[in-house]
Amino acid sequence: MxxxxxxxxxxxxxxxxxxxxxxxxxxxxxxxxxxxxxxxxxxxxxxxxxxxxxxxxxxxxxxxxxxxxxxxxxxxxxxxxxxxxxxxxxxxxxxxxxxxxxxxxxxxxxPPPHVDRDIQAQGMCMRTCAIRLAEQPLLAGLKHLNRLEQVLARAEWDDPAIAEGVLCDSHDRVISATMANLFAVVDGVLLTPALDRCGVAGVARAEVLAAACPQAQVGELTLAALLGASEVFLSSSVRGILPVRSLDERSYAPGAATRQAQQHWRNLGFSMEQGG
The missing domain is CATH 3.30.470.10 (Aminotransferase class 4, branched-chain amino acid transferase, N-terminal domain)
Structure with a gap:
């Protein structure tokens, strides 16, 4: 179309x-x-x-x-x-x-993108991207037109089994996925990376934070902490709430925080089967 x-x-x-x-x-x-x-x-x-x-x-x-x-x-x-x-x-x-x-x-x-039901239910496979996001606090959070870092990050793989990549800054702090924000449950706390140095502050991220308040926190998330998380999911205003099944060699299982976020998404009026 x-x-x-x-x-x-x-x-x-x-x-x-x-x-x-x-x-x-x-x-x-x-x-x-x-x-x-x-x-x-x-x-x-x-x-x-x-x-x-x-x-x-x-x-x-x-x-x-x-x-x-x-x-x-x-x-x-x-x-x-x-x-x-x-x-x-x-x-x-x-x-x-x-x-x-x-x-x-x-x-x-x-037309909206198609998201497989298996991904909605069991999660997607991810990899860690080699490119590092540049820090520019004046532009941090904005959805400005320059997406070259994301373009180069997405060019790092062509394996159809890998659906997304994790982007870090130059200090190995996790920022986001290439096309979505990221949440992780670390030591029982739902955490999403702070975006005051770089990254896009997504509207789906804001919605998840508001729905999970005051349990959800915004702060620093290292790559090591992400690999040690008990569950991970992505938020996207277009694709919805997407569980993460694996990151490199680390495996996860969708948990209560992921399922609650998905239910909130449905309550807003979005159909998970429609891809977002």
Missing amino acids: MARMLINGVASAHVSALDRGLAYGDGLFESIRLVGTTAPLWQRHMQRLMQGCERLRIPSPDPVQCWREALEVSRDMPDAVVRLTLTRGSGERGYAMPASPTPTRVVAAF
Whole structure:
């Protein structure tokens, strides 16, 4: 199925070659899971987008307009992933920000990815990636357009049995998977890595933290601690709550924390069988 796309509210598949999103990765994006005409995490997506716009000094879009366009591009799709991309727009050559930017807004709908029932039930196999995420506190947490580290990480393997990779920083602190946030039960405590140095603060991660509060904690997670965890799962606004069955030579089994997070996901209105 071809993606349905609106650019600044107009049906099109083309942006200017001078757009700063293309030239410099100067922008943000949200990948939003829709179930029919509802988006259970819409408010969290909009909150992160607005916070990102403030930090990058990009004029914020109108959430009501974004919602109308999301419904338009996903019309008649029982399930969809809507990607909302916002760039600073076109400008003169050079890194200096335009004095009065005119952002480019791209809203596109895609079919959701398929996630095997076996993965939902028993978990996925993962590996530790060799690439290390660079630390940049000014960009930490944002879902900005530069995903080159993730692209290079995903290029490290082609084994179809490996579904994801663990990304660490230069100090061997675990940050995330390539396309999801990560939770681990360490010494009986549900822990997710702090993202104040690098990484993307996912909306599904925020939802899991809110649902598990005050038991869940945010803090430093070393690779050694992750390998010693009793259970591990990933959170993704698109793919949902995904148990981890193995990491390199270490095996895990989905436990109570994973199953509770999956049940909360279903309670939000997402169907696990639909991939997220």
